[in-house]
Amino acid sequence: SGSTPHRRTKVGTNLQALIDQARRPSSSAEIVVVVSNRPGVQGLKRAALAGIPTRVVDHKLFGSRAEFDSTINAVLEEFGVELVCLAGFMRILTGTFVRKWNGKLLNIHPSLLPSFKGVNAQKQALQAGVRVAGCTVHFVAEEVDAGAIIVQEAVPVLVGDTEDSLSDRIKEAEHRAFPSALELVASGTVCLGKDGHIEWKPLKNTC
Numbered sequence: 001s002g003s004t005p006h007r008r009t010k011v012g013t014n015l016q017a018l019i020d021q022a023r024r025p026s027s028s029a030e031i032v033v034v035v036s037n038r039p040g041v042q043g044l045k046r047a048a049l050a051g052i053p054t055r056v057v058d059h060k061l062f063g064s065r066a067e068f069d070s071t072i073n074a075v076l077e078e079f080g081v082e083l084v085c086l087a088g089f090m091r092i093l094t095g096t097f098v099r100k101w102n103g104k105l106l107n108i109h110p111s112l113l114p115s116f117k118g119v120n121a122q123k124q125a126l127q128a129g130v131r132v133a134g135c136t137v138h139f140v141a142e143e144v145d146a147g148a149i150i151v152q153e154a155v156p157v158l159v160g161d162t163e164d165s166l167s168d169r170i171k172e173a174e175h176r177a178f179p180s181a182l183e184l185v186a187s188g189t190v191c192l193g194k195d196g197h198i199e200w201k202p203l204k205n206t207c
């Protein structure tokens, strides 16, 4: 295509941040399975290294999105999964799957939503000339990148930033935001309300 190939030196790092979070004694979450739609990816190796069972559900082997999603769903049910984190997962999920996991399905996106939805969010931010970028962890709704926001972290856009340098800075924020959102939801501190908005459990007043 003539464009510079994307560096892929650090992959599966959002998954790694979730694994590290879940290993903390204070964690409310336990990772019971890692499912990938792509065989041979680094995330599967990271999971195996952490002693977590892995499954591959290759989307290329399915005739429809519905069949792919229902196979993912079957794996999640097999493992008794209660909460799903999309980390480096790039497939659009069907309405059926999203409704089934409503309030239990988290995604991370490399922009301060609702700005810069879709692919190449970092490139969109640079092209728009914003001076603040960041990441968003949100509940997954059928409309991509439109679900209720759980956690956001802002990072500066610096003079001379490239897509790679900005992406690296956002990635570091992602490694804090995703574990933090996982803990908030797994602990019941935050949930998705019936109206599709975020609800925070009232904190015990210790004053």
Ligand code: 3YE
Pocket (backbone or CB within 6 Å): 086, 089, 090, 091, 092, 093, 094, 095, 098, 107, 118, 119, 139, 140, 141, 142, 143, 144, 145, 146, 147
């Ligand atoms: N599905 C729904 N709602 C959401 N999946 C993700 C978030 C999210 C979701 O909020 N319903 C762009 C994917 C965007 C795309 O066109 N993907 C292709 C495949 C590309 C590939 O395999 O590399 C496709 O046909 O699905 C997770 C993040 C989705 C990112």
